[in-house]
Amino acid sequence: MSKSYDPSKEGAQMSFEGRMSYSDYLMLEKVLDAQEPLSKAHDEMLFIIQHQTSELWMKLALHEINAAVRSIRDDRLEPAFKMLTRVARIFEQLNSAWDVLRTMTPSEYTTFRESLGQSSGFQSWQYRAIEFLAGNRNVAMLGPHAHRPDIMEKLEAILAAPSLYDEAIRLLSRNGFDVGAEADKSDWRETRTASEKVFAAWQIVYRDPERYWMLYELAEKLVDFEDYFRRWRFNHVTTVERIIGMKRGTGGTSGASYLKKMLEVELFPELWHVRTGL
Numbered sequence: 023m024s025k026s027y028d029p030s031k032e033g034a035q036m037s038f039e040g041r042m043s044y045s046d047y048l049m050l051e052k053v054l055d056a057q058e059p060l061s062k063a064h065d066e067m068l069f070i071i072q073h074q075t076s077e078l079w080m081k082l083a084l085h086e087i088n089a090a091v092r093s094i095r096d097d098r099l100e101p102a103f104k105m106l107t108r109v110a111r112i113f114e115q116l117n118s119a120w121d122v123l124r125t126m127t128p129s130e131y132t133t134f135r136e137s138l139g140q141s142s143g144f145q146s147w148q149y150r151a152i153e154f155l156a157g158n159r160n161v162a163m164l165g166p167h168a169h170r171p172d173i174m175e176k177l178e179a180i181l182a183a184p185s186l187y188d189e190a191i192r193l194l195s196r197n198g199f200d201v202g203a204e205a206d207k208s209d210w211r212e213t214r215t216a217s218e219k220v221f222a223a224w225q226i227v228y229r230d231p232e233r234y235w236m237l238y239e240l241a242e243k244l245v246d247f248e249d250y251f252r253r254w255r256f257n258h259v260t261t262v263e264r265i266i267g268m269k270r271g272t273g274g275t276s277g278a279s280y281l282k283k284m285l286e287v288e289l290f291p292e293l294w295h296v297r298t299g300l
């Protein structure tokens with residue numbers, strides 16, 4: 023390419039006086055102005071950007087899961103499949119992102135850890151919203167948000183309605199499966215416990231995929247989502263142990279031990295148990 027190559031000769035727009043540019047459309051000033059390290063430590067910028075980009079991807083995940091919930095409720099499964107595939111890919115992307123954070127050593131993290139005070143991902147309301155929306159509903163997790171009525175309202179709205187998995191179970195019921203009292207509850211606030219009837223329904227679906235293809239495909243999309251979500255949790259706890267060992271978290275929990283306990287969470291229990299029952 024010659025040094026004097028000028029893309030404007032091929033039509034590239036070069037003048038944005040009075041026109042919307044790339045930065046305007048994306049509001050980059052706002053986004054790129056939001057990194058304010060509190061220490062002089064070199065690695066704090068990595069730490070901030072890693073969290074902020076994760077929160078942006080979580081925002082998209084919430085957008086997709088919310089739409090998938092509505093689609094399933096309306097018996098429009100194909101769009102839900104596409105959205106759930108996207109959610110799984112978002113988590114795959116977040117999983118790869120840990121590799122960047124892992125370049126930070128324990129020594130480097132200790133140079134700015136004090137600056138965080140008591141702040142921690144434990145207080146990520148978007149993460150809690152994803153969990154609540156998927157079906158893992160521990161109302162104790164509302165605590166860190168009690169001082170923010172705007173956030174409480176969003177989380178309470180999610181808890182007031184059926185979760186993603188509740189909607190899948192209601193779909194089973196609309197398709198003639200007996201799911202007991204699970205299709206029509208007056209209170210959706212708590213995490214449901216695995217039920218024999220729902221297990222039996224998925225067993226019928228998995229024993230005859232050809233006959234129940236749409237339900238079968240939805241089930242596998244859900245498992246795919248949870249599979250990548252579990253990998254995120256595992257990558258997180260492994261990164262945490264690598265960086266702070268068994269120290270307590272800035273958020274006050276036991277740290278890696280708490281996160282290891284969270285690895286046992288099952289979002290869609292019967293879909294995992296049905297594998298043993300085939």
Ligand code: HEM
Nearest residue numbers: 072073076142143144146149262271272273274275277284
């Ligand atoms: C140096 C890197 C990191 C360390 C040492 C770390 C440490 C921890 C610890 C110890 C906890 C338990 C709560 C506490 O007591 O603080 C936690 C929770 C959490 N962290 Fe991180 N974390 C790191 C990076 C990240 C990143 C990049 C994200 C992305 C948003 C993230 C999101 C979360 C979330 C969502 C929770 C809550 C998990 C749950 O309650 O199940 N963390 N983290």
